[in-house]
Amino acid sequence: MQDLLGRLTALDPDASETLKVVSYFDALVARSVGIESMLRGAAVLSGATVGHRDARQIIRVRADGVRIEAAEPTGEWAVRDSGADAVAWIERHGTPHANDAMILERLTLALGIIRARRAGDAESAVELVISGFASAGERASAASRLRLPTGPLRVIASPPDPEPRPQHPSAVVATRHGLTRATIIGAEADGADAWIEPDLRLGIGTAASVESLAESWEAALVAARLTTASEPVQQADDLGALLLVAQGAGGARHPDAVALANLDDRRRELLDAVVDAQSVRAAAMRLGRHHSSVQEQLAVLVEMLGYDPRTPLGQARFVAARMLLRLGD
Structure with missing residues (x-):
């Protein structure tokens, strides 16, 4: 498939884009993601809101991957049957894009496969129990099927592979940031x-009851995006009030984060060292640079940032901006 895609890209860019759509949905089907995740993938791919209606519910997902309120499709949108008493649509205003028809075709085919494959299985139950849009009854029924332990629980966000140990319920979910495993x-x-293989990137959500696992999952997704090669495991609890800042940021880029993004790696490394060490002299020793050189460079950076990261308020602004920059990446 990849070889064919490479050749088509050289011969016919439009054909290669169509093949990318096919490959994308094949990957989602192979991962056996749920209906909401499938719609999220289609919405992100098409850049438009995508909806699905069956006998049980209506699901709509915006282009940024956020689920929104239910609404029936209108006559101006492309609609396609996806099974008995079920339809899917793309909410494109104006002229349809070149791949809208292909996306809708592959989406409806994939929905039919997933619906047949996942009827009542553990993976569909995991997606229901972590969904903020499932009803209380649906979550309770899903939790009963999973035989979850009593007491507080946490959801972990990790790469799709490898799978955790069998005793831990998990499912691969399509998020706006890519395929992610929820455990x-x-x-x-x-x-x-929970895993046999070590050194995974893990975002560990907050402790929650079965009824609040959706909040734990959202916290886990934020924590996972803040992991690094040097810190592969991030606990949402450790973020404290910064978790609220991260969750409220959305896709917006704050000027403080933009200012850090405009710096090169060497300057950001200097700021990190100064804030972590809370001393210019200690930062210079850590960086292996001369104290006076670090002092001079820091003075320039203070002017560029518009605040001093050595002060309590400046340090708080820097830490928040650093986090927002990582989330933006």
Whole structure:
């Protein structure tokens, strides 16, 4: 498939884009994602709101991957049957894009496959129990099927592979940031112990009851995006009030984060060292640079940023901006 895609890209860019759509939905089907995740993938791919209606519910997902309120399709949108008493649509205003028809075709085919494959299985139950749009009854029924342990739970966000140990319910979910595995563990368990293979990037959500696992999942997604090669595991609890800042940021880029993005790696490394060490002299030793050189460079950076990261308020602004920059990446 990849070889064919490379050749088509050289011969016919439009044909290669169509093949990318096919490959994309094949990957989602192979991962056995749920209906909402499938719609999220289609929405992100098409850059428009995508909806689906069956006998049970209506689901609509915006182009940024956020689920929105239910609404029936209108006559101006492209609609396609996706099964018995089920339809899917793309809410494109104006002229349809070149790949809208292909996206809708592959989406409806994929929905039919997933619906047949996942009827009542554990993965669909995991998606229901972490969904903020499932009803209380649906979540309770899903939790019963999963036989979740009593007491507080946490959701972990991790790469799709590898799978966790069999005793931990999990499912691969399509998020606006890509395919992510959601795994449910007891709140007191060590998240890393849920996998046989170590050194995974893990975002560990807040402790929650079964009824509030959607909040734990959202926190886990934020934590996962803040992991680094040097810090592969991030606990949402450790973020404190910064978790609220991260969740409220959305896709907006604050000027403080933009200012850091405009700096080169060497200057950001200097600021990181000064804030972490809380001393210019200690930062210079850590960086292996001369104290006076770091002092001079810091003075220039203070002018560029518009605040001093050595002051309490400046340090808070820097830490928040650094986090927002990482989330934007």
